[in-house]
Amino acid sequence: MLDKSFSPDGTETSLYALWEASGAFSARPGSPAKPYTIMIPPPNVTGTLHIGHALTMTLQDTLIRWRRMQGRDTLWQPGTDHAGIATQLVVERMLQKEGTSRQEMGRDAFIERVWEWKAESGGGITKQLRRLGGSLDWPRERFTMDDGLSDAVKEVFVTLYREGLIYRDRRLVNWDPAFRSAISDLEVDNRETRGNLWYIRYPVEGQPGRTITVATTRPETMLGDMAVAVHPDDERFADLVGRNVILPLTGRRIPIVADEHSDPTKGSGAVKITPAHDFNDFEVGRRHGLDMPSVLDEEARITLTEIGDELRAEDGLADPAFVRTLEGMPRDEARKAMVAELERLEWLEKVEPHTNQVPHAERSGAVVEPRLTTQWYCDAKTLAGPAIDAVESGRIEFVPRQWENTFYAWMRDIQPWCISRQLWWGHRIPAWYGPDGHVFVAHDEADAATQARAHYGQDTALTRDADVLDTWFSSALWPFSTLGWPQQTPELARYYPTDVLVTGFDIIFFWVARMMMMGLHFMKDVPFRTVFIHGLVRDERGQKMSKSKGNGIDPLEMIDSYGADAMRFCICSLTGLGRDVKLGRRKVEEYRSFITKIWNAARFCEMNGVAPVAGFSPASVQSPLGRWILAELAQAVEDATKALEAFRFDEYAAVCYRFVWNCFCDWFLELAKPVFAAGDTAEAVETRAVAAHVLGTIMRLLQPVTPFVTDSLWRHFGFGPEGSLITAPWPQPEHLEGASEARAEMEWLIRFISAIRTVRSEMNVPPSRLAPVLLRDASPVTVARAAKWSEAIGRMARVSEVQPLEGEMPQGAAQLVVDEATLVIPLAGIIDLAVERQRLEKECAKVDGEIAKVERKLGNADFVARAKPEVVAENRERLETFQAERVRLKAALARIA
Numbered sequence: 001m002l003d004k005s006f007s008p009d010g011t012e013t014s015l016y017a018l019w020e021a022s023g024a025f026s027a028r029p030g031s032p033a034k035p036y037t038i039m040i041p042p043p044n045v046t047g048t049l050h051i052g053h054a055l056t057m058t059l060q061d062t063l064i065r066w067r068r069m070q071g072r073d074t075l076w077q078p079g080t081d082h083a084g085i086a087t088q089l090v091v092e093r094m095l096q097k098e099g100t101s102r103q104e105m106g107r108d109a110f111i112e113r114v115w116e117w118k119a120e121s122g123g124g125i126t127k128q129l130r131r132l133g134g135s136l137d138w139p140r141e142r143f144t145m146d147d148g149l150s151d152a153v154k155e156v157f158v159t160l161y162r163e164g165l166i167y168r169d170r171r172l173v174n175w176d177p178a179f180r181s182a183i184s185d186l187e188v189d190n191r192e193t194r195g196n197l198w199y200i201r202y203p204v205e206g207q208p209g210r211t212i213t214v215a216t217t218r219p220e221t222m223l224g225d226m227a228v229a230v231h232p233d234d235e236r237f238a239d240l241v242g243r244n245v246i247l248p249l250t251g252r253r254i255p256i257v258a259d260e261h262s263d264p265t266k267g268s269g270a271v272k273i274t275p276a277h278d279f280n281d282f283e284v285g286r287r288h289g290l291d292m293p294s295v296l297d298e299e300a301r302i303t304l305t306e307i308g309d310e311l312r313a314e315d316g317l318a319d320p321a322f323v324r325t326l327e328g329m330p331r332d333e334a335r336k337a338m339v340a341e342l343e344r345l346e347w348l349e350k351v352e353p354h355t356n357q358v359p360h361a362e363r364s365g366a367v368v369e370p371r372l373t374t375q376w377y378c379d380a381k382t383l384a385g386p387a388i389d390a391v392e393s394g395r396i397e398f399v400p401r402q403w404e405n406t407f408y409a410w411m412r413d414i415q416p417w418c419i420s421r422q423l424w425w426g427h428r429i430p431a432w433y434g435p436d437g438h439v440f441v442a443h444d445e446a447d448a449a450t451q452a453r454a455h456y457g458q459d460t461a462l463t464r465d466a467d468v469l470d471t472w473f474s475s476a477l478w479p480f481s482t483l484g485w486p487q488q489t490p491e492l493a494r495y496y497p498t499d500v501l502v503t504g505f506d507i508i509f510f511w512v513a514r515m516m517m518m519g520l521h522f523m524k525d526v527p528f529r530t531v532f533i534h535g536l537v538r539d540e541r542g543q544k545m546s547k548s549k550g551n552g553i554d555p556l557e558m559i560d561s562y563g564a565d566a567m568r569f570c571i572c573s574l575t576g577l578g579r580d581v582k583l584g585r586r587k588v589e590e591y592r593s594f595i596t597k598i599w600n601a602a603r604f605c606e607m608n609g610v611a612p613v614a615g616f617s618p619a620s621v622q623s624p625l626g627r628w629i630l631a632e633l634a635q636a637v638e639d640a641t642k643a644l645e646a647f648r649f650d651e652y653a654a655v656c657y658r659f660v661w662n663c664f665c666d667w668f669l670e671l672a673k674p675v676f677a678a679g680d681t682a683e684a685v686e687t688r689a690v691a692a693h694v695l696g697t698i699m700r701l702l703q704p705v706t707p708f709v710t711d712s713l714w715r716h717f718g719f720g721p722e723g724s725l726i727t728a729p730w731p732q733p734e735h736l737e738g739a740s741e742a743r744a745e746m747e748w749l750i751r752f753i754s755a756i757r758t759v760r761s762e763m764n765v766p767p768s769r770l771a772p773v774l775l776r777d778a779s780p781v782t783v784a785r786a787a788k789w790s791e792a793i794g795r796m797a798r799v800s801e802v803q804p805l806e807g808e809m810p811q812g813a814a815q816l817v818v819d820e821a822t823l824v825i826p827l828a829g830i831i832d833l834a835v836e837r838q839r840l841e842k843e844c845a846k847v848d849g850e851i852a853k854v855e856r857k858l859g860n861a862d863f864v865a866r867a868k869p870e871v872v873a874e875n876r877e878r879l880e881t882f883q884a885e886r887v888r889l890k891a892a893l894a895r896i897a
Contacts, residue, residue, distance in 0.1 A: 002606055002716060006599040008563030012708050016130055018723040025135040027075035029494055036072035037498035038064055039479050039528070040136065041511065042144065044083035045118060046090050049128035051537045051545065052504065054555035055581060058571045058705075059534060059649060060502045061134045065704035066644050068135075069730035075495050076135065077482050079142035080123055084426040084471045085179060085187065085363045091117050091425075107424050114425050118143075128556060133564045133707050135726070142482045144474045145427065152481035153427045153474050154443050156522065161441040165379040166419070168439070172282045173418050175371035177300035178364035181422035182375055184470060186510045188368050190357040197354035198339060199268060201347050202228060202245040205253060212237065212245060212256065213349055215267030217356055218277070219342070220335040222247065223307060223323065224295035225254055227273040229284055232258040234269055248347040249338065251318035252310045257288050276372040292372055298422075300369050302326040302334045319345070331369075376420035376429060376467065383517035384411045390516060396526050399647050400578040403505060403533045410509045417514075419470045426468030433463045476514035479527035496523060500530040508533065532647045534575055540584035542870030558588050565706035566592035572705050573653035594657060595709050598698070601665045602713045605691050608676040612696060612718055613689040618734050623683055625675070626690040627742035629668045630734070632659060633694055638733040640701055656702055664694060667750055671792050692717070697731045748782070749789050751818050756797040759814050759825055762840075762892040769830050770800035774813075778804060778821035814895045833896055844889040847882050854879045 019025060027035075038060050043053060060076065068074045088102075091114050095101055102110040129136065142149060160166040173182040198219045201211035214228055225247055230237035237256070244253040261284050262271050275285025275292040285292055293306035304311075304327050311320035322341055326334050342348040359368035388411050390396045391404055398404045420429060432440045432448040438455060440462065442448035452460045474481070483492040497519070503512060512531055519527030538544055539551040558567045570591040574581045618630045636659040643651035668691070675687045696719045699710040703725050714725040756773060765771065773793075775783060786793065786802040793799050805824055812828030827833060854875055857863055864872055 002599070002603045002713075004603075006563075006595060006709055006712070008565065008708060009560070011712055012131070012133070012559075012564055015708055015711055015723065016133065019135065019726060020130075020138060022723055024723065024726045025076070025137050026139065027137050027495070028073045029490060031073050033071055033073040035075065035495055036064075036067040037075045037077070037495045038500055038502065039077045039482070039498050040079060041501075041503050041507070042079045042081040042142075042475065042478060043125045044086050045080040045122040045125075045143070046083055046086045047080075047125045049125055049132065049555055051553050051555050051583065053125070053129075054132060054567065055534060055537050055571055055575070056502055056504065057129055057132055057134050058568045059532070059575060061132070062568075062572060062649065062652075062704045063500065063502070063644070065135055065707065065726065066730065068726065069700065069703065069728060071729070075137055075140070077140060077142070077495075078126065078129075078136035078138055079144070079478070079482060080126065081471060081475055082143065082145045082426060084421055084423050084468060085176075085181070085183065087114060087118075087122075088179075088423055088425040089363050102424060110424055131556060131559055131564065133568065135707075140482075144471070144478075148484065148487075149474060149477070149481045150427060152477050152485055153469065154430050155486045156477060156518065157430055157469070157473075158441055158443055159522075160378065165382060166441075167377055167379070168374055169377050169416065170372060170374045171377070171416065171418070172276070172279055172370050172372050173375060174359065175298070175300075175369045175373070176361040176364055176366055177298065177369055178361065178366035179423065180298045182371075182373065182418055182420065183361060183368070184418075184472060184510065186472075186507065187362045188359045189362045191360050192355060193358040194353065194355050195358070197267065197352045198342075199349040199351070200248065200272075200342060201349050202248060202272075204240060204256075205244040205246055207243075212240060212270050213268040214270050214272045216272055217354060218274075218335075219338055220302070220331050221274045221277045221295060222272060222338070223250060223302070223304070223326075224274045224276050224293050225272045226275055226285060226290040226292065227255050227257045227288060228270055229257050229259040229262045229273050230270050231260060231262045231264045234262070234264045236264075236269060246318070248342060248345065249318050249323050250307065250310065251312040251320065252307070255288075257284070259284050259287065277370050279370055282370075282372070294372050296331060296369055296371065298371075300331045300367075302329045302331070375418045376431075376469075378417040378419050378473075380414045380417040380517070383521055384414050384513070386520040387411060387513060387516035390520060390526050396516065396528065397530050399530060399532045402578060403508065403531070406505065407508055407513065411513060417470075419473050420467040421470055422466075423468050426471065427474055429465040429467050429469060431465040433465065434460055439465075472510055472514060475511055476518045477522075479515055479519055480523050485522070497526050498528045500532055501528040502532045502534065504536065505533050506536075535578070535580035537581045537583050538870075540582050540587065542580070542582055542873060543868075553583060553585065558585070562588050562592040563595060563708070565595050565709050569594060569653060569705050572649040573657070574650065576650040577648065594661065595706060597661055597665060598702070598706075598709055599713070601660070601669060602695060602717070604669060605695055606717070608672075608688070608691075610688045610691045610695065610717075612692045616689050616693050618690075618693065618736060621686060621690055621736075623686060623690075624742040624745050625668065625671055626686055627736055627739050628746035629663060629690060629694055630736055631739040631743050632663045633697055634733040634735045636663075637697065637701060637731045641730070641733075644704075653705065656698075656705070660698055660702075664698065667746075668694070670796060671749075674791060699725060700728050700731045703728070745785060748785060748819065749792065752786070752789075752823075753793060753797045755816050755818050755823060756793075756799060756825065759816055759892075759895060760798065762888075763814060763827060763831055763833075763836050763896070764839075765798075765827065765831055767798060770794075770798055771825050771827060771830055772800045773797075773802045774805040774810070774824040774826070775802065776805040776809075776822040776824055782819065782821050816895055827896075837893065837896060840889055840893050844886065844893065847886045847889060851879065851882045851886065854882065 041056065064074050064076045092102055157166060174185065174188050176183045195217055197215050197217055199213050199215050200219065201213050204210040204212060212228060228245055230241065240256045241258045243256050245256060247254055261280055273281045273284050275282045275290050276294045277296065295303060295307060297303040311323055313320055326337065339348065361368050388408065391407060398407065430442060434452055434456065440448040440451040442451060448462055452462055479498055480492060480496050483489060483496055485492055501512065515527045543551060545552040555567060566588055570588045574583060621627050621630060636655050639655045640652050643655060672687050675684050678684050699714045703710045711723060711725040714720055715722040720728060775786065783804060790802055793802055810826045812833050813824050813826045816823050858875055
């Protein structure tokens, strides 16, 4: 006998171990089955399972488990990313606690220490994915710095370099002054920061007393100003375009240029142009041929190296001696000193409070500095062309389709991709330099030496490039490097291209697009046929989860509290196309009730002798109850399959929920109770067989999303050995011929009982008080059905009798219509109708007041404009809820009018 309740913590670990040990997750390269492949977005080796991981991994596992049951040869490729900055940070912090540093250790010793950490502590997230129930093909697990994947990285780099698609250039990058490395846009966190806007007067050369005022949030970079820009159409400055200003503090002459970058409506209308320290200014500098000296070093300290010989005193307008004191000063200290000096020299016009978005490095927390450096770049523009064509031609489909527009917008305006990082941990760039700086790109040092010998005519000492590659570079190769490329392996031929990629929209550009570029360039085919983009996980109010708000959810804690099945089902039920997932603890708890419902239904079945019947044929079933539930089951199977095919995880979950909770539990099992109680009659034997068939199909239908509870019940009822449900066949809809009559009868019964329940609930009729039901204008069919199902109606609707109405309409009765018949429920003597009418009117007035309040708020244009989108959406949802409640209350009043 089943335990009284399902115990996830007592089941999940052992059942998962059984699945994994049995090879149930493994791909079958030698089978004739059609392959179905999903590549896991490789989580950072330093990572822990967060709610975003739980979302995307649950969706992928649901697809993989479903396709596995359909007989496909499924490969869900596992692995982790070496996560350059994140991993280096973890190990550096360990060294700091030990009183040493990577610099003291040296590069080789540090890299060895990182590998030691990876072996001991890395990959903890893979254990956590097991907790979630992820059925990945673990023996195929890959790491982005495995030997094979490293070979792929070198092959791609060398090939692209020889094709002219990888090169070195001096451009602006996001610079992390703590790590002293370039970082990607995804590693930059823009934070709203309260600061100031400083208005500084720059004197116009040759016009004594005339100045032009610039407004800036970064006065410390003015040492590197190369121009002042004004809008070409701004008449205020028309006569100044082409003239020079003298840069305060340094005395350097810089031109006034006309450029549309300057916005006449912001600040003073004139902006200082510092090409080496601002991305927009860099483009202005290129358009106007400006010099680009850097005035901040790799640690964001003032450096005068590139401007020192340009310092000059200009009749008291500048103070070179002061500027020299700034050498080596941190930027924040320099800002304070420079503002004070500008104020002393009376070049500071005013200071205004200002709030703006300041970029911070996600890992180190340091303020990111735009910095002009020489880096390795990839010609993303050239590689983007085939990727755009693949989406336009339909070879790659985005789901939902609107994400194609985002993809096109990014790809058509793509910039050169900075692929080098000034780190020690990562794929070291396969480039060596001769004594004159000539670069030799090669697969290994011997190859580079051969190239150098041919170039110089003799053996020459070479120096290896110290930089490593951007983590996204190796991740871009993931769909084919994990399958053995550059070797032409059988797995590569069988599983590439993959079927679907499941990921969030935030990495469409960083990862999805780059996989397309590399796959099309090196494999001459798309890396995947479908890209399913899910939303972000937000809290129940629609707000972004964050530590500062304290509204985050730890999926592991949810699994500990409610079980993996509840967590997984909750995620699926909330994942609709094109919308974010509003998830909270209460939601997970609610779906644990669904898992409990499944268990209790199975336990009830077992207590009533339900067991699988060999050779059971749905077509042989005669009873209306049995034929109805089988027809509903067939429809549920069909709808669930269509939902999964369309990536409608919410609809799949809803179909399963409605069928299990409503059709099977609330109606079929309730209506079957007297049949079961009758013993071993022919109808009881048939009903038990039907119940077993339906229960087994429910287990198969739910296995992709709730694998633990379903597999436990599958074994217990003898549908198959323990752990075998994962490979059981996906159910096929078995539509019974002539089932329409049974469905019509049972749907009538459900409407009949539900309508009576609604009235009793609205009128506050106590469950202990039975009420008669009188039928007016009922057809003979309805009268006959009411007589046939009188026991069920009496028991489930708390009805004393059902009779045709004879004579006058009784006083104090509620009325409602079901099909052609009017149901009359005499309530006089059972409840006080006057009191109930007064209660309903009072509730109705209260709801009307709430509706008016919300309508006023939403009708206020100022509120809608200023409020956060989630607050507006929440108010609209409240309005819809109140409006629906008003309709219900009005209907209830009408029934006792």
